[in-house]
Amino acid sequence: MEIWDDLESTYINRTATSKERYDEIQSHVPAGVASTYRAWDPHPFVVDRAEGVHLHDVDDNSYLDFDMNNGAGMVGHTHPAVTEAIKSQLDNGTLFTHPHNLLAEAAKELKKRWDPVDLVRFTNSGTESTMHAIRTARAYTGKDKLLKIEGSYHGVHDAVLISKSTPKGKLGHPERPAKVIESDGVPEAIADTVEIAPWNDLDAIEEIMRNHVNEIGALIVEPIVMNVGVTQPYKEFLQGLRELCDEYGIVYIFDEVKTGVKVAPGGATEYYDVEPDLVAMAKSIGGNYPVGAFGGREEVMRTIENGAAHFGTYNGNPLVLRAVTTVLRDVLTDDAYQHVNDLGEKLAAGYEEIMTDAGITGHVKNVNSQGIVHFTDERVNNYREYLEHIDEEFHENYWFAMLNQGVLPHPHHASQQWTISVQHEEEHIDEHLEAFKNIAPRLAEQQ
Numbered sequence: 001m002e003i004w005d006d007l008e009s010t011y012i013n014r015t016a017t018s019k020e021r022y023d024e025i026q027s028h029v030p031a032g033v034a035s036t037y038r039a040w041d042p043h044p045f046v047v048d049r050a051e052g053v054h055l056h057d058v059d060d061n062s063y064l065d066f067d068m069n070n071g072a073g074m075v076g077h078t079h080p081a082v083t084e085a086i087k088s089q090l091d092n093g094t095l096f097t098h099p100h101n102l103l104a105e106a107a108k109e110l111k112k113r114w115d116p117v118d119l120v121r122f123t124n125s126g127t128e129s130t131m132h133a134i135r136t137a138r139a140y141t142g143k144d145k146l147l148k149i150e151g152s153y154h155g156v157h158d159a160v161l162i163s164k165s166t167p168k169g170k171l172g173h174p175e176r177p178a179k180v181i182e183s184d185g186v187p188e189a190i191a192d193t194v195e196i197a198p199w200n201d202l203d204a205i206e207e208i209m210r211n212h213v214n215e216i217g218a219l220i221v222e223p224i225v226m227n228v229g230v231t232q233p234y235k236e237f238l239q240g241l242r243e244l245c246d247e248y249g250i251v252y253i254f255d256e257v258k259t260g261v262k263v264a265p266g267g268a269t270e271y272y273d274v275e276p277d278l279v280a281m282a283k284s285i286g287g288n289y290p291v292g293a294f295g296g297r298e299e300v301m302r303t304i305e306n307g308a309a310h311f312g313t314y315n316g317n318p319l320v321l322r323a324v325t326t327v328l329r330d331v332l333t334d335d336a337y338q339h340v341n342d343l344g345e346k347l348a349a350g351y352e353e354i355m356t357d358a359g360i361t362g363h364v365k366n367v368n369s370q371g372i373v374h375f376t377d378e379r380v381n382n383y384r385e386y387l388e389h390i391d392e393e394f395h396e397n398y399w400f401a402m403l404n405q406g407v408l409p410h411p412h413h414a415s416q417q418w419t420i421s422v423q424h425e426e427e428h429i430d431e432h433l434e435a436f437k438n439i440a441p442r443l444a445e446q447q
């Protein structure tokens, strides 16, 4: 992607030490990062430390952070209550490969938030959570095929690395999207175990379910397609899927890795008042500690006691479960939700106003603490519309222009969204908007 010359040179000048360190890291670590999406041109800044709502890089730049670890940090960085809880656990053991009380304590907190969840198992990441939810669903139904939405991201296990970012020329029919394997090393045979469906099209999905009635055992959806620019479901879509899953004997899985505890205390399940059979969780339930979970209806979850494998040395370790219980009991309180939701509205309204004043074509898509600006009049309702209407290169320039002013508006890439944490305050929203206001005339001119 082409970054405007002055933006690129400013960024390069600000991050000279990052460049040196990044070159060194690259000689030891492929692409110089621990997760490949974190590598971007000309080079990512290298983090020195984080505190509150700020990241600090090795050049001593600080960034007002709305990326928040790709949405894992709704509590903000180094939240004192979470840090205290972790410190107190350090002296009592960080890993028990035997049952311990925190398993029940943390599970109870999740169950309070998710009505459809009777039983919970813990994992170490979102990838593991969706992988195990899918396996449990297949085991329960005895049907091998997974139905997945075109463009949606559910982590990096083989079954979900299909048709996540299909290029324009390979999309196939809108009602019957093509299966495109995303990564070398994923066997072709995996595609035979997956069907791909369009988002927001109940009729097309019903037809796929009917055509594979004795084959599809699991449907996984991200109830708001966060990785396609906060794409919400049409009214009745999620409930419609519930009814179709009942009719065709399919386990309905919500991937709430990103939406969970962020769009509402009980995630999108609460926000849309729809009952999935299983829910996959991770990220913000753990306040920046590496933890995931999946849970759901008792009858489905008991499959784990009767044949569906779920093992893991680090699963449910007391260190991360102390983080989970502290986050859910003490940090993400009703007042905290009121606070982030108010700030979310302020940020969205501020963007809209600045765009109108500057003559920028665009709009904000937001749900409480989550949001994104799209520089187009067209509202994106699915992956294909995203491909058609979002100018990723233009967005990249907006992103660098913000970064150069010390504001990290969201994770790198136009498909991503901001997270407002409990540690953000009005002044941080003002600072974010001030940075946007500064670049608005330039964006208007270039658009």
Ligand SMILES: Cc1ncc(COP(=O)(O)O)c(C=O)c1O
Residues within 6 Å of the ligand: 070, 125, 126, 127, 128, 130, 153, 154, 155, 156, 222, 226, 227, 255, 256, 257, 258, 282, 283
């Ligand atoms: C919706 C969704 N599901 C699953 C995952 C995978 O989670 P993790 O990166 O913890 O493996 C992600 C990560 O961004 C995600 O956004």
